[in-house]
Amino acid sequence: MPVTIKDVANRANVSPSTVSRVISDNSRISDATKERVRAAMAELNYQPNLIARSLTNQTTHTIGLLLPGSDSDLLLNPFFVQAMRGISAYAKKKGYYILFTHAEIEEDEVDVLTDLVGSKWVDGIILTTVKDNDKRIAFLQEKKHPFVVIGRPDDEKLTYWVDNDNVNAMFDVVDMLIKKGKKTIGFIGGSHEFKVTKYRLLGYLKALKSNGIDMDLNLIYEKDYTEEAAYEATMDILGYKQPDAIVTTDDLIAFGVQRALHEKNLDQVSLVGFNNTLLSQYKTPSITSVDINAEKLGMFASKLLISQIEKEAIETNNYIINTKLVERDSTK
């Protein structure tokens, strides 16, 4: 029923090989035949069967995207959707489809990847998080399957990755606060299994040190990426000592902190989020946040992966995406 290359060939009185060559605009085909074949394609409304092409070419022009599983609310973090957008926009431009998948529970992620790679369904894979000693990375490396991670991996040389300069981004935040006279600065991060938490914590510590402030473990929390966990961490900190400022690794966390501060009538305590979420500007007070350019992270992940797949000469195995501190009322 659907029209194939054969139908076009018949219509144009040429062989299927010729039609195929016209599709790829092969220079050895005469302009006259090209015309004829194209006319036939148009009349028949022909569209190449991409599955057949994939089988022949051993390449699918499809990228696999592993998103956080249903066991956490992580996926609800706007970061992932923004990154998806960037990935998708670039991929589309390059003629790639995007398959997304996830594991119900985190431990199954390697299995999901095994299936995906084994099925030959994707030419490359993007991981949207990076952990210490990441098993998924180890697996893909061993399979020699093209992949890119968003986040800085253990092995910065062997892996393709895109990330912000999280150490410096957080350094700048804390340094700015200290320059404004803040001394007691709390840190509330997401789970420490994620590299991103680690690097932002490093930036925090570095800024304290460079300003001659001793770190205080009672002011440092690493919890889940939830509003509620952040609220509780803040209450713990407040129970210990009143800080001048609290920095966080995510706007969602900052929202929880703000709620706790507000309840305790401590709106004047400075507060900084990360990701520059839509809502951060509409909070009262509006929340200073670091724009990490999630869409751009996604775009460059796509770019790096696709050049890898297409074996282009690549000048780098990573991109550092710039961040931007967006100051709002919460630090004024």
Place this chain on the structure above:
Amino acid sequence: MPVTIKDVANRANVSPSTVSRVISDNSRISDATKERVRAAMAELNYQPNLIARSLTNQTTHTIGLLLPGSDSDLLLNPFFVQAMRGISAYAKKKGYYILFTHAEIEEDEVDVLTDLVGSKWVDGIILTTVKDNDKRIAFLQEKKHPFVVIGRPDDEKLTYWVDNDNVNAMFDVVDMLIKKGKKTIGFIGGSHEFKVTKYRLLGYLKALKSNGIDMDLNLIYEKDYTEEAAYEATMDILGYKQPDAIVTTDDLIAFGVQRALHEKNLDQVSLVGFNNTLLSQYKTPSITSVDINAEKLGMFASKLLISQIEKEAIETNNYIINTKLVERDSTK
């Protein structure tokens, strides 16, 4: 290099046909051979090439998901991610992959679908929004390509769809407010091009009518799905008359309303959102919202589509997913 059905056949001393039959657990193959072939598969770590299988079977076990384009911030609405989750969870259980795509600008959506359908890459398609006179629906219907929409389409009989009972959901909200003594009730919805806005507005009007309250066009706004647009609409309403309550079609809209109310010191005005977003419970005051069960909407969309693809006997062409009014401080 990768192991194929031939390699397994050689290893097990059978023909490729037999291996194929073992994979599909064909009952005509003796248990002895099955054993032998399975052993060979395990030793060689064989995984079927799904692309080849797709070409043979003319079916990809892949679902196409059309998400909102980059021209709007709609995608940032948690609804879509939640729906994605449900779609994906069910699809995975049934052995389906999910390809997502979008158009940069809305007008290109039909083109995107044309490509997707023509390429033979997906067995069916899910649309995540429904509009009046929806061209995408018309296209898919004409192509006779399996699809499901989330939302109630013009043609409720011919199209497969899942939706909430939006008329009644909003009716209940407004009726509840009226029973609490509210009389001047504003309505702020998303763009009226979306069916969902229309149905929720209908519910609002119905509730007014059934309680003998005249509608007042100055209290009704249909704008973009943004916090900012909602803020402005609220200011407009307040400029006209102080309402007892404002109902909205989305939490994001409710957030904007709340900000405006707060600025005008009108926190006592009742407020209701839709979608029961994570953050609605953490607002001050916490916001009453309607849980539309986005994940379930997605699950049933998946279910309806897959039974359609697999030509199962289907008892219905739609599912109405229940909603739940979650009362919080904003209506107390």
Place this chain on the structure above:
DNA sequence: CTGAAAGCGCTTACAG
């Protein structure tokens, strides 16, 4: 400049 043939890795009707 163009065509016939082989091949990508599967499945399945047909034959035995």
Place this chain on the structure above:
DNA sequence: CTGAAAGCGCTTACAG
């Protein structure tokens, strides 16, 4: 119960 052959719809090395 199992195998040889044909076919899914493409691409491309080889031949002319």
